[in-house]
Amino acid sequence: MVPLSYYLILSAILFCIGMFGALTRRNAVGILMALELMFNAVNLNFVAFSRYLPQPLLQGQIFAIFVITVAAAEAAVGLAIVLGLYRNFQTINVDEINLMKW
Amino acid sequence: MTVTEGVFFVMAACTVGASLLVVLARNLVHCAIALVFAFFGVAGLFVLLDAEFLAAAQVLLYVGGITILLLFAIMLTSRISAGGLKIMNEQVGIAGVVVFAIVGLLAYANLRGFPDAVAPLTAPDNTASLGKLLLTTYVLPFEVVSLLLLAAMVGAIVLARRDREKD
Numbered sequence: 001m002v003p004l005s006y007y008l009i010l011s012a013i014l015f016c017i018g019m020f021g022a023l024t025r026r027n028a029v030g031i032l033m034a035l036e037l038m039f040n041a042v043n044l045n046f047v048a049f050s051r052y053l054p055q056p057l058l059q060g061q062i063f064a065i066f067v068i069t070v071a072a073a074e075a076a077v078g079l080a081i082v083l084g085l086y087r088n089f090q091t092i093n094v095d096e097i098n099l100m101k102w
Numbered sequence: 103m104t105v106t107e108g109v110f111f112v113m114a115a116c117t118v119g120a121s122l123l124v125v126l127a128r129n130l131v132h133c134a135i136a137l138v139f140a141f142f143g144v145a146g147l148f149v150l151l152d153a154e155f156l157a158a159a160q161v162l163l164y165v166g167g168i169t170i171l172l173l174f175a176i177m178l179t180s181r182i183s184a185g186g187l188k189i190m191n192e193q194v195g196i197a198g199v200v201v202f203a204i205v206g207l208l209a210y211a212n213l214r215g216f217p218d219a220v221a222p223l224t225a226p227d228n229t230a231s232l233g234k235l236l237l238t239t240y241v242l243p244f245e246v247v248s249l250l251l252l253a254a255m256v257g258a259i260v261l262a263r264r265d266r267e268k269d
Contacts, residue, residue, distance in 0.1 A: 012187045020198065036168060037125075061153055075167075094191075
């Protein structure tokens with residue numbers, strides 16, 4: 001059986017890859033993809049902890065289901081916003097959309 | 103090394119490699135394809151963790167739903183070719199430093215905090231008990247999340263609609 005810490009370290013690596021993408025990508029769709037990677041890392045943590053608890057409980061998996069649902073809602077609204085941005089600015093590079101920059 | 107560990111390492115390598123490609127590839131369509139492999143890797147890890155229902159939901163929702171949505175957005179918004187343009191902003195250096203620091207800190211904390219946590223041998227009976235929990239203990243969050251999905255759907259339609267009156 002794989003130790004719990006393997007899963008946690010894998011999840012940390014996945015989360016940080018996603019965070020790097022979210023911090024450095026210029027394309028808004030690329031940022032959304034990186035966000036999905038971070039959601040996946042969190043889900044992996046939830047499921048791993050729920051499996052490795054001393055008594056068998058499923059609460060972690062319930063939370064992962066809710067995270068997946070919220071991620072789906074986020075993707076739908078985020079992509080609609082991206083389409084609106086593209087219609088108004090003809091670009092979705094987030095560093096070129098500086099209408100409200102001080 | 104047991105079979106389980108071998109499967110774990112294969113899945114982990116697939117997930118990490120694909121997610122690196124998602125973050126670093128130039129072409130956004132390639133990123134979306136790599137994202138599919140990352141999602142499949144995580145689904146495989148869910149199976150390894152005795153979470154079959156979540157693995158199925160992962161494949162259906164992420165691979166079947168979100169990736170397709172992302173591909174639509176890419177094709178609707180990308181210019182003819184992004185070749186030659188830089189894909190990252192000027193924060194690459196500091197973001198790399200921060201990310202490596204956080205990975206190191208988390209790995210250290212995980213190795214110190216959970217040195218030999220071992221799973222109980224009996225996996226909890228999965229799909230049936232998940233459904234029971236969702237419709238008894240967690241019925242209120244379940245309903246709230248369905249309302250959230252409805253609101254997101256209406257919001258996405260309103261945001262993505264073209265203003266016909268203005269044209």
